[in-house]
Every structure is written in C-alpha cells, then in structure tokens.
Amino acid sequence: MQHRILNYLIAAVFVALIFLTIIFVTAILPATTFQPEATKQGAYVYTLSEAHGREVYKREGCVYCHTQFVRYQDREMGEMVLAGDYVNQTPHLLGTERTGPDLSNVGGKYPDAWHVAHHMQPRAVKPGSLMPSFSYLSERDMKDLVAYLQTLGRERELEARRRGLDGKPEHKEVAGGHSAAPAHDRLTWLEAPQEMRDEWKRVSKNVDTNNSAIANSGRGIYMQNCAVCHGVTGRGNGPISSSMIKKPANLTRPFYRAYTDALYYWRLKEGVAGTRMPRWGRSLSEQQLAYLVAFIKTLPVDPSTPTGQVEVTNYSQLDQPQLMDKNYNEIERLSELHAENPELVPGGGRH
Numbered sequence: 562m563q564h565r566i567l568n569y570l571i572a573a574v575f576v577a578l579i580f581l582t583i584i585f586v587t588a589i590l591p592a593t594t595f596q597p598e599a600t601k602q603g604a605y606v607y608t609l610s611e612a613h614g615r616e617v618y619k620r621e622g623c624v625y626c627h628t629q630f631v632r633y634q635d636r637e638m639g640e641m642v643l644a645g646d647y648v649n650q651t652p653h654l655l656g657t658e659r660t661g662p663d664l665s666n667v668g669g670k671y672p673d674a675w676h677v678a679h680h681m682q683p684r685a686v687k688p689g690s691l692m693p694s695f696s697y698l699s700e701r702d703m704k705d706l707v708a709y710l711q712t713l714g715r716e717r718e719l720e721a722r723r724r725g726l727d728g729k730p731e732h733k734e735v736a737g738g739h740s741a742a743p744a745h746d747r748l749t750w751l752e753a754p755q756e757m758r759d760e761w762k763r764v765s766k767n768v769d770t771n772n773s774a775i776a777n778s779g780r781g782i783y784m785q786n787c788a789v790c791h792g793v794t795g796r797g798n799g800p801i802s803s804s805m806i807k808k809p810a811n812l813t814r815p816f817y818r819a820y821t822d823a824l825y826y827w828r829l830k831e832g833v834a835g836t837r838m839p840r841w842g843r844s845l846s847e848q849q850l851a852y853l854v855a856f857i858k859t860l861p862v863d864p865s866t867p868t869g870q871v872e873v874t875n876y877s878q879l880d881q882p883q884l885m886d887k888n889y890n891e892i893e894r895l896s897e898l899h900a901e902n903p904e905l906v907p908g909g910g911r912h
C-alpha cells in the first residue's frame with residue numbers, strides 16, 4: 562500500500578515537472594529573452610483632422626470588416642507592416658475580420674474624391690461591393706475620415722518624410738522644395754504627384770522614351786522582371802497570374818494610352834498598394850525604370866478590351882443621376898464582358 566502511494570507521488574511530481582518545463586519554455590523564456598528594440602520606423606504624428614478621422618473610423622465600426630495588418634502569409638495584400646507602424650495607435654485598430662480588404666496600404670492608392678464617392682455609394686465605384694454606404698456622415702466626418710485613410714501605409718511613410726517626422730533629419734531636404742500639401746491632395750485621376758513629375762523631368766533628361774532602341778532595352782528588363790505576371794504580350798496573363806487574387810494589369814487596354822510617362826514611372830517606382838505589384842524603385846535603377854516606360858508605351862493597344870473608365874471625380878457628381886446611371890451601365894458592361902471572357906479584362910486600371 563505504502564509503495565503504491567509513493568508511486569503516485571512520483572508520477573505527480575513528474576507530471577508537474579513536465580508542466581512547469583513547458584510553461585518555462587513557451588511563456589517565461591520568450592518573455593524574458595525576446596526584447597526587440599523599439600522601432601521608430603513609421604512613427605507618425607496625426608494632424609487634428611486625421612486624428613478625428615481615426616475616431617470616425619473607430620466609431621463607424623470599419624474595424625469589423627477591415628484589418629490593418631499584413632503578415633508574411635498575407636503578402637498578397639501588399640507591403641508587410643512593421644512594428645513602427647503602430648506607434649501612437651491606441652487603441653489599435655488591427656481588426657480580425659476581412660470581409661473587406663486589408664487597409665494597411667490604402668493611403669495614396671486612390672484620390673480623395675474616390676474615397677468620398679466610395680463611402681457615399683460603394684457600388685458606384687466597386688460593382689458588387691457589400692460595403693454599406695456611409696452617406697450619412699457629415700461633410701467634416703467624411704473629410705477627416707478620408708484624411709485618416711490617406712495616412713495608412715506608404716503614404717504615411719512618405720508624408721512623415723516630407724514633414725521630417727520620421728526622425729531622419731536628412732529627409733527634410735525632400736520636404737523643402739515642395740508645397741506642404743500632402744501628395745494625395747494634388748492627385749487627380751491621371752496625374753502623378755508633383756514631386757514624381759519633377760523627378761521624372763530629371764530622369765527623362767537622359768532617356769528618350771520614344772526611341773525604339775531604348776524601348777528594346779526596356780523589353781529585356783520587362784521579360785526578366787514583369788512577364789511572369791503581366792505576360793509576354795502585356796495582357797496581364799503571365800504564368801503566375803492565375804493564382805493571384807488581384808490580377809496583374811492588362812497593359813494593352815486602351816485605358817493606359819492616357820497614362821503620361823511620369824504616371825507610368827510613378828506606378829513602377831512605388832508599385833500598386835494592396836496588390837502584388839512590387840515597388841520597383843527598390844530594386845531597379847531610375848534609368849531601368851525609364852527604359853521600362855519606353856517599352857510599355859510600345860505595347861500594342863488591344864481594341865477588344867473595354868475603353869470605358871468609371872468616372873466619379875467629385876462630390877457634386879453624385880447628385881447627378883444621369884452620370885451615376887452612366888457609371889452603373891458601364892460597370893455592368895464591364896462585368897458582363899468579364900464574366901463572358903475572364904482573361905479579357907484581368908484587373909488593371911485604378912477604378
């Protein structure tokens with residue numbers, strides 16, 4: 562009998578020891594040894610309007626449908642977030658549900674007017690969207706909410722740099738020559754921000770983008786870097802496009818003929834937020850980007866792709882029923898075309 566109790570006792574001690582070891586290895590050890598350095602990257606101070614916009618975002622429950630984090634496994638949604646992105650974020654608005662897309666990188670992706678139109682009437686700019694309309698917001702709430710959205714992601718990074726708020730004084734130079742208005746204020750549908758246009762002026766001095774020899778050099782760079790997604794012929798049907806959620810742009814759409822060189826340059830350099838279109842400015846030189854612009858311009862226009870572009874450019878248009886009808890019709894036509902022949906309209910455009 563005595564012997565049996567002793568056995569139980571030993572077993573109990575043994576189990577407790579295993580339990581404590583597990584706790585030690587999985588909880589106590591990491592908590593004491595993992596002390597990453599606080600990062601300053603992305604630290605950003607909100608303006609009053611942006612801070613109020615954040616409150617509106619919280620109040621309206623955007624967080625129930627939208628997340629604000631991109632982890633390694635979500636890289637399809639764009640740039641991964643870094644710890645510094647969350648400085649000054651109390652309470653955080655990470656979210657857990659992705660009924661709508663992740664918004665970590667949405668800043669700078671659309672002009673302000675697009676956001677307003679989208680909040681007023683989501684289905685006018687995104688067919689089939691199940692996002693509710695927020696048309697009841699006061700004009701101030703709307704304006705501030707959009708200002709807040711424009712701070713998300715790279716736009717915040719760029720803006721912090723412009724304002725010298727990222728703790729890197731050397732960047733103040735960048736802020737110097739330009740007006741204090743953030744880039745997205747100056748965005749129109751088909752125009753690169755002023756500093757990009759200035760940069761392009763400098764870059765394009767040495768490269769004639771209408772020269773066929775230059776375009777030919779661009780072709781080589783394109784085949785190596787871009788054809789996997791955009792396809793050898795630029796139709797957005799490269800080998801890996803089939804597995805992508807947001808399809809690569811079909812660069813043969815007549816729509817793209819309206820693009821200026823500077824706009825192409827900007828898109829290539831900064832990538833397309835929220836998609837897998839990389840920020841090529843990180844891996845290609847300015848000259849290589851210019852060669853690419855020259856090449857893209859030589860891609861043939863495919864007349865079988867739709868020419869229409871959905872245009873909601875300002876608040877007042879939303880009150881014009883004929884215009885909204887036109888948009889709806891255009892959207893319907895595009896979606897029908899897409900349903901009939903999915904590879905005909907693979908993404909592309911910024912609508």
Ligand code: HEC
Nearest residue numbers: 621622623626660661662667683687690691692693695835
């Ligand atoms: C019921 C869920 C739901 C709520 C609530 C919601 N959204 Fe959305 N949102 C969506 C869906 C679905 C989409 C994708 C379709 C579209 O673009 O409309 C979307 C898209 C967006 C986009 C475009 C993202 C992109 O990259 O194209 C923005 C910006 C956005 N929402 C902001 C907001 C804001 C701000 C609020 C709060 C005022 C909000 N949403 C509330 C579901 C929601």
Ligand code: HEC
Nearest residue numbers: 786787790807808809810828833836837838908909910911
């Ligand atoms: C990993 C896949 C991938 C690679 C590689 C890639 N792209 Fe893209 N590209 C995309 C996606 C996705 C989009 C976004 C389409 C959209 O907006 O719906 C895009 C969009 C674009 C656009 C249109 C942007 C706009 O304003 O609509 C251009 C121009 C472009 N890419 C050029 C290039 C060039 C040039 C290269 C090579 C240097 C390249 N891409 C490499 C995936 C890729």
